[in-house]
Amino acid sequence: MGQLLQDYLARRQPAAVLEVGPGSGYLTRLICEQECVTRYVGIDINAEFLEFLRPRLEELRRRKPGFEYELIATDFETLETAPVDAVIMLAAVHHIPNRIQLFAWLARQLKPGGSAFAYDGSHYLPRLAKLWRKYWRSYRKPAYRSEQTNFSTHHMCTIG
Numbered sequence: 186m187g188q189l190l191q192d193y194l195a196r197r198q199p200a201a202v203l204e205v206g207p208g209s210g211y212l213t214r215l216i217c218e219q220e221c222v223t224r225y226v227g228i229d230i231n232a233e234f235l236e237f238l239r240p241r242l243e244e245l246r247r248r249k250p251g252f253e254y255e256l257i258a259t260d261f262e263t264l265e266t267a268p269v270d271a272v273i274m275l276a277a278v279h280h281i282p283n284r285i286q287l288f289a290w291l292a293r294q295l296k297p298g299g300s301a302f303a304y305d306g307s308h309y310l311p312r313l314a315k316l317w318r319k320y321w322r323s324y325r326k327p328a329y330r331s332e333q334t335n336f337s338t339h340h341m342c343t344i345g
Contacts, residue, residue, distance in 0.1 A: 186275065186304050187212060193302045194219045199270035203228070203294055205261060205287075206277030210238045216273060217245055217252065225254040226266055232258035261290055268296040274303040 190212055201224040207213045208229065217225050225242070229235055235256040242254045257264060261281075272291050281287050291301055 187215060189304065190215060190273070190275070190302060194221070194271075197271060197300055199299075200224060201267070201269040201271075201296075202226070203266060203269040203272045205272065205274045205291075206230075206280060207238060208234050208276075210234075210241060212275055213238060214241065214245070217242065217254070218249070223251050223253065224269075225252070226257065226269065227254070228257045228259055228261060228264060230258065230260055262286060266294055268299070269294055270296055270299050272299070272301040274301070274305075276305055278303055278305045 194216065198221040200221055202216055202222050203226045204213060204216060206229050207227040208231075210227075213225075213227065216222060227235065227238065227242075235258055239256055242256070246252050246254060262283075272294060278284065278287070295301070
């Protein structure tokens, strides 16, 4: 996934990037360290993930002149941003049940000629077996489902 993303960024050279669901920022650094990226907006429904990301992006802002970032804890449906050159969603789409609304919203966030990069895991047999084990061990338990600040949002996928 990292190489595909890097190739996309090198080819498209976006200045302003919106990342939907950066989580703990597994590939956010790769996005933000691209020379072309001067504005980064990360939205996630989990504010704790964004607070984890904040000091890392602040450190990058000090090292990279002209780089600005914004982290917003919100559901995408309630947000309108200044138009961006690229929208990136890495392993995020499967967490969003209303995908038709998601893609309509994304179209409104993009500048003319902007593009989207979405990468989500496929559900081949070994992946399904792994998810079933996770479900059986934790996701199915009421205590897991009731935890609003759970760092793993897979419970929404499993239940929903």
